[in-house]
Amino acid sequence: GAVVSQHPSRVICKSGTSVKIECRSLDFQATTMFWYRQFPKQSLMLMATSNEGSKATYEQGVEKDKFLINHASLTLSTLTVTSAHPEDSSFYICSARTPWTGGKHTGELFFGEGSRLTVL
């Protein structure tokens, strides 16, 4: 099946530094990817929709200058947490939608394994 890969799976950084998380679709091209944040014992909160070749669409309440999203190619989207603070510590998950091909892919959404960010 389709595979979405996230890297790194875990990252620890100091307060004030920036951290980049990558999301790759390994066997399909994804014009749209999504970034979610999950707090412990809670559901996933959609942060933004990443669109290849254009600006990301952010959900209400998500600071776009804080969470920079770049979707430079059809297989890669990156989320950069800028000037990270301890309250940014969380589990970040990306997803990518397979295209409609009428065959192998039918628009399903697959998720990466997630990236746990800890800001000291």
Place this chain on the structure above:
Amino acid sequence: GEDVEQSLFLSVREGDSSVINCTYTDSSSTYLYWYKQEPGAGLQLLTYIFSNMDMKQDQRLTVLLNKKDKHLSLRIADTQTGDSAIYFCAEGGKLIFGQGTELSVKP
């Protein structure tokens, strides 16, 4: 806006059937999904159902959709200890998730 609700906990004995329920508000959703999340891991797509279907069966999993009541359920037959996880239902193109149901399977 869209909203998806699930019960938070379900405990069953190994070998029994588990039924996880979900209600949603967006009647325009084309797809409805069930995901499984094991501790510390990402989400695994279990199954999905098109909105024009009432039921979908996939091995031990049965999804029932009642569009009139906007109710979705996931039945796991012969539940095993390896099924212990959090199960999320989700709807829509951007995916609005429920809170997740923690399934605990006792031997």
